[in-house]
Amino acid sequence: MSSLRRLSQVFVISIGICATASQVEAQQQGTVDAGRIEQITGLKGTYSKQEKVFKISKPRNDVKVQVDGLTMPPFMGLTSYAAFKPAQGSQVMMMGDTALFEDEVNPAMSAALDAGLEVTALHNHFFFDQPKVYFMHIGGHGDAAKLAEGVKKVYDRIAEVRSAHADPESAFPGQIANPSSISPAPLEVVFGSKGQTSKGMFKVVVGRTASMQGVTVGNEMGVNTWAAFAGTDDEAVVDGDFAMRESELQAVLKSMRASGINIVAIHQHMTDETPRILFLHYWGKGKAVDLAKGVKAALDAQSASAR
Template identity: 55%
Template sequence: MKPTTMLFTFVTCITFTASALDNTKIEQITGLKGTLNEAEKVFKVTYPRGDLGVAVDKWNIPAFMGLTTWAAFTDGNASATMVMGDFVLMQDEVNPVMSSLLESGLSVTALHNHFFFDEPKAYFMHIAGEGSLEQLAKGVRAGLDKMKEIRASSPQPAKSFGNAIPDKNSITAAPLLAVLGGKPQEKEGMVKFTIGRIAKMSCGCEIGKEMGVNTWAAFAGTDDNAVVDGDFACLEGELQGVLRTLRAGGIHIVAIHHHMTMENPRYIFLHYWGLGKAAELASKLKTALDVQAK
């Protein structure tokens, strides 16, 4: 009986460490061809954005030089599969694609530029996720489909959000104060709220609101036709909930990145732009603030 038991244990170990990726299924679901890196046990699908016609410093940049959407799959730890990737997007694609990815259970981990003097402007949305292979591949496909849908309906990228913001500002602070609380700043018809948070730098210095660890919201325009822009300072565990809440409220996310290094706790900053009635925008921001408080 002992030799049989030993053999059973050995076979079980081999079965556990073998890759569970179904590369053919990834290709079928995403609609993209992929390549396998056997050494790293990673299967990567790519979508070169040759449709964009992006010029950097007046040079027509090939997709090979950094304009390729990709998603890489590998075996997970807590879940069966893990995915990481990067979507190359036009400005009018960013938020609809982000919503599709978030609704599919994927995480959006960064949003920023990779170039200067690019025309039209390209943005890069980094993604991650853990779950079943089918769930993750479908999430990537949802983002790709939304991206293609936008370009099919409008081959030329949009150059604005399509809202005319009044030239003269006349925001009433009281209704916003009732929602957001605190003590806002007011200037020339604009109203700004700032909420501080605390971090400690590697030198031991504690930093807060005035040193840049803050969430803020600035309102301009009129009460019925307002714009709000600002920044959420999020702990890493808060980021996805805040993103989902803001996108559900129609708030545009325009950047996700860090502002510091070596701080504790670590903060990720997301910048946003919203349009609508001032009081309604304030309520949407308050909902996202409440997500952080949970």
């Protein structure tokens, strides 16, 4: 073995020992290993001694954004961040918010889910913004290094999208035929239930119940999952809404993204309901039967996660 190779191995071992030592030190002090997080993400962060939180941030200054005629500086809220705080034992909690353009949302979401992170909300923070900006909230609980690696993968995926197209795209890939002439029968077979039809379109609705202020609310009050199809059997679009308990959200997200269906919003429609219900809005393009199978798979995943 050459002396250069031996020196290289010693250097690698030394780095590993230092990283382990810093992790132990951070655990003993009840803090997170800030240096390791910075090393993994390639971003410098700040530490709040009062809250024991280490936060990295990444300003969105790669695309010019105007909101209500104002050219938005990142300081005004156009910034992504991930914050890390010690939890139980050696575990760390991570929470973050990611500023995204429309064509980045679903690639970034898939990157987060594939990396073991949770996606907890997706919504807008502005009106009259050009191009449109959305914010995807992420979270996780576990090893700090793995959480930081997940955040890095999300940011890298965003950079890949922008590298391929400097300007945000204005539409999802794929075609939607017009006028609509969806065949109901094959979709009813997929869902195992009858649906509604109107002017060549098809819709299926699945209701559930919750309680608000002592009153039971259900399907007709808007507590439901639905899928509506337009276009033709070969060039269709599906849009809809999933009503879910919090514990069902991640399973539905993973299933929908695995089927290539785009998530466009995650939020609540009510307050003080029991159990708490989240709503997920989506949009997909493709063959009608394939889209129906994707939605049905998410319904099955939701059902399985509720057990």
